[in-house]
Amino acid sequence: MQRKMPYTNPTATILIIDDDADIACAAQLLLRRRFGSIHTLTDPTGLTHLLKSVQPDVVLLDLNFTPGRIDGSEGLALLDMLQNQANPPAVITMTAYADVPLAVAALKRGATDFITKPWDNEHLIATIQAALTRRFAHEKSKQTTFASNHPQVAKSGLIGNSRAMNDLRAMLASVAPTSANVMILGENGVGKELVARAIHDASTRAGNTFLSVDMGALPESTLESELFGHRKGSFTGAQGERAGRFQAARGGTLFLDELGNMPLGAQAKLLTVLERREVTPLGADQPIAIDVRIVSATNLDEVSLYQPQVFRSDLLFRLNTIVIRVPPLRERNEDVPMLLEHYLHHYQQQYQRAARPVSVTTLSRLVNYPWPGNVRELRQACERAIILGNNTEYDFHDFGLPTASTNATTVTSTPADTETMSVDSVRLESLEREAINTALASAQGNISQASKALGISRPALYRKIEKHGI
Numbered sequence: 001m002q003r004k005m006p007y008t009n010p011t012a013t014i015l016i017i018d019d020d021a022d023i024a025c026a027a028q029l030l031l032r033r034r035f036g037s038i039h040t041l042t043d044p045t046g047l048t049h050l051l052k053s054v055q056p057d058v059v060l061l062d063l064n065f066t067p068g069r070i071d072g073s074e075g076l077a078l079l080d081m082l083q084n085q086a087n088p089p090a091v092i093t094m095t096a097y098a099d100v101p102l103a104v105a106a107l108k109r110g111a112t113d114f115i116t117k118p119w120d121n122e123h124l125i126a127t128i129q130a131a132l133t134r135r136f137a138h139e140k141s142k143q144t145t146f147a148s149n150h151p152q153v154a155k156s157g158l159i160g161n162s163r164a165m166n167d168l169r170a171m172l173a174s175v176a177p178t179s180a181n182v183m184i185l186g187e188n189g190v191g192k193e194l195v196a197r198a199i200h201d202a203s204t205r206a207g208n209t210f211l212s213v214d215m216g217a218l219p220e221s222t223l224e225s226e227l228f229g230h231r232k233g234s235f236t237g238a239q240g241e242r243a244g245r246f247q248a249a250r251g252g253t254l255f256l257d258e259l260g261n262m263p264l265g266a267q268a269k270l271l272t273v274l275e276r277r278e279v280t281p282l283g284a285d286q287p288i289a290i291d292v293r294i295v296s297a298t299n300l301d302e303v304s305l306y307q308p309q310v311f312r313s314d315l316l317f318r319l320n321t322i323v324i325r326v327p328p329l330r331e332r333n334e335d336v337p338m339l340l341e342h343y344l345h346h347y348q349q350q351y352q353r354a355a356r357p358v359s360v361t362t363l364s365r366l367v368n369y370p371w372p373g374n375v376r377e378l379r380q381a382c383e384r385a386i387i388l389g390n391n392t393e394y395d396f397h398d399f400g401l402p403t404a405s406t407n408a409t410t411v412t413s414t415p416a417d418t419e420t421m422s423v424d425s426v427r428l429e430s431l432e433r434e435a436i437n438t439a440l441a442s443a444q445g446n447i448s449q450a451s452k453a454l455g456i457s458r459p460a461l462y463r464k465i466e467k468h469g470i
C-alpha cells in the first residue's frame, strides 16, 4: 500500500535544473501539488536571467549538462553561482547512483543534500521539506529564540550554539513529530545516539520505549532471534519463548546503531521486515505486525554507504527518508567552549573538585585541536583534566591530548594570554577573529589554503568570515 505523503508547503518556490526535459517535467508534476510554485530550466545558461524574476527556496540541480561530460564541473559551477546570491537557496543535487562521490563533493561545497536518480517520490519530497525547514529556521531564528519554540528539542542535552547545531535542532523539531524513518550520519563520537534519543523524546512515541541495538555487535547467526524473537524449541538452546527487539520496542523507537557493520545477509532480512511491517519469530507460524519507528546511524561516509557491496540500496531507501548529518566537532569548533564548560562542571561535581579557570592559551589550543574522537574525546579529556590537573588553572597538558596535532592554527600570542579567565565567549570570539585574519593574510586571501591552515572546512571558514564580518 502506498503510504500517504506527509508534507506540503504552499508558499515554497522550487526550481528544477535538468537538461533532460522528461526528468524536469516528471519532478514538476510530482511537486506542483505539494509546493507553491515550481519552475524548470533545461538550459542552465538561462539561470542568471531566470534569477532576476524568480527567487527559489530550493533548487534541484543536475550536475552534468553537456553530453559526454560526467565530471560534474558544470553543476558545481552553478552551485557556486547559486550560493553567491544575496539570499541563496538550498541546493539539492541530483545524480545517478554511480555518481555519489560527486554528490558528496557538492555537499562539501555547500549543497544541502542530494538524491539519486531515479528517485523515490516520498524521499524526494521529504528531502525538499527538510531543506526548506532548515532554510526557514535560519530566518526565524533571527526573530525568536529556539528554546521557547521547541522545548522538547531544547531539553535534548545537545550542547552547542554553532550554526550547525542550531540547524540540527531546527531539523529535529520538524522531523521528530512525523513517523518518517531517519538515518543519522556522522563520525564516531559526534552525538548520533544523542540525536536519536532527542528525536524519540520529541516525538509522539516519547511515552513508549526507545531501544538501541548495536547492529555491528550482533552475530549473523543470532540476529534473527535477537531482532525478531523466537518460540521455544525453534533451535538448539531456545529453551523459552523470547520477544525480539522489534516487539520490545512496540509503539516506540528502535535505534539501529552501527548500521554500516551489518552483514549483507542480515540486511536482506531486515528489508523484508520493513517492507511487510511484520516479523515472524523463529519457529512461529504467524507473523506479528510491528509498530516501530526506525532511526538508524552509521559512521560510514556517504561514498562508502552507497557502495552496493557495502549496503543494499533498497534497504537504504527504506531507512533514509530523512538524512541528518551531524558535523564533526572540528567543523563547529565554536561549540568547544560551551562543551568544555559543561563537561568540566559535570566532572567537578562528580569528583567533588573545586572549579578552576582555563587559561586563554589553553582555551585557544583546545578550540583549535582537531578532536578526531569528537565530543566523546572532549568529554573524556575533561574527565582527565579534573583528575590529573592540580594547578590553579587548567593547563592544556591536563587534558592528556596529543600535542603534535594541536598546532593546526597559530594563534598570535599577546600579553593577555597570560591572563586567566573562565570560559569566556567574548574573548574567544576575538581570538578566533585574529586567527582567521592571520590565516587569510598568510594565504593571501586564498580560502582553501586558509581553511587548511586553520584545520576547518571551507564552508566552516566562510561561515566564520560572515559571522565576524571580515
Ligand SMILES: Nc1ncnc2c1ncn2[C@@H]1O[C@H](COP(=O)(O)OP(=O)(O)OP(=O)(O)O)[C@@H](O)[C@H]1O
Residues within 6 Å of the ligand: 157, 158, 159, 160, 186, 187, 188, 189, 190, 191, 192, 193, 194, 195, 299, 375, 376, 379
Ligand atoms: N552536542 C553534544 N552535547 C553534549 N554532549 C554530547 C554532544 N554530542 C555528543 N555528546 C556526548 O558525547 C558522547 C558520544 O556521543 P554519542 O554516543 O551520541 O556519539 P555517537 O556519534 O553515537 O558515537 P559512536 O558513533 O561512536 O557510537 C556521549 O557521552 C554524548 O553524551
